[in-house]
Amino acid sequence: MNSPRFRFEDLEIWQLSIEISTKLFDIADKLERLKLFRFAEQLRGSALSVSNNIAEGSGSNSKKEFIQFLNIARRSAFENVNVLIVLNKRKLVNNEELKEFKEDLDHLCRKITNLQRSLR
Numbered sequence: 001m002n003s004p005r006f007r008f009e010d011l012e013i014w015q016l017s018i019e020i021s022t023k024l025f026d027i028a029d030k031l032e033r034l035k036l037f038r039f040a041e042q043l044r045g046s047a048l049s050v051s052n053n054i055a056e057g058s059g060s061n062s063k064k065e066f067i068q069f070l071n072i073a074r075r076s077a078f079e080n081v082n083v084l085i086v087l088n089k090r091k092l093v094n095n096e097e098l099k100e101f102k103e104d105l106d107h108l109c110r111k112i113t114n115l116q117r118s119l120r
Contacts, residue, residue: 008058013111014051017073020104021047024080027093036092043083049076050108063119070119074112077105 008014024047031040050073057069084101087093093101 006055006058008055011054011058011115013070013073013108013115014054014058016104016108016111017051017054017077020080020101020108021051023101023104027084027087027097031087031092034092039083039087039092043080043087046076046079046083049073050080054112067116067119070112070116074109077109077112081105 024043028040028043028047031037031043053069053073053076057066057073060066060069081102084093084098088095088098
């Protein structure tokens, strides 16, 4: 018997957000080992917020509501970039990691925006 499948699981933006959040969780784990719990908590929260809002929004009955959730997900991606920049300034994320995350998050944000436009 197949397990139930939710609409968001088929969305490329959700899949990308899960991939990125997994990498962000790795950074958060490193921060916890350094006893930087607040940074770790902030990074995990903003990382999880992206996929959570995509998932929650996909369950909406209206396109307008889904677009609002996608906007929140996009803003959370921006929050991730901000946290990563601060971590880079503190020498906790190197320049190459920051560049890769910024590229990944920019790509995700563009895809979210494109989906929002297609729903209008």
